Amino acid sequence: MRTSSNPSKQKGTAWESALVAYLREHHDPGVHRNVQMGARDIGDLAGYYLHAVEAKAEKTITLADYIAQANREAIHAGQPFGCAVVKRRMKGVADGYVVRDVRTDVRLINRLRDMEEALQSENSALYESLDKQHREAA
The missing domain is CATH 1.20.5 (Single alpha-helices involved in coiled-coils or other helix-helix interfaces)
Structure with missing residues (x-):
């Protein structure tokens, strides 16, 4: 397994993985990470009922950008709703934020x-x- 030398990328991947594990246990065992598709991206996770999910674990939170991205990706994924799931600093997955407009x-x-x-x-x-x-x- 190849590891990224980019700490921000590693942090994002760790957040996505933790979020998948949580959602598999508490929502749907079929939740999984999506393969990134560039301009036609369909969100970071699939299987969160009716949603395209944009997972974010960043020091500086930019909600407007996250929501615009999630809404675009919902259209690409054929889902009616988009949301960003934002990591809360120094807290576990259950304390993260689900954000939508x-x-x-x-x-x-x-x-x-x-x-x-x-x-x-x-x-x-x-x-x-x-x-x-x-x-x-x-």
């Missing part, structure tokens, strides 16, 4: 609301069971 967040919340209302009207027992499960997990 308000426009994207409103679309996500509207979708969640509509899907929950549809499930609740079609199968209230399943809705109540899932609602309880997710509230207890918080």
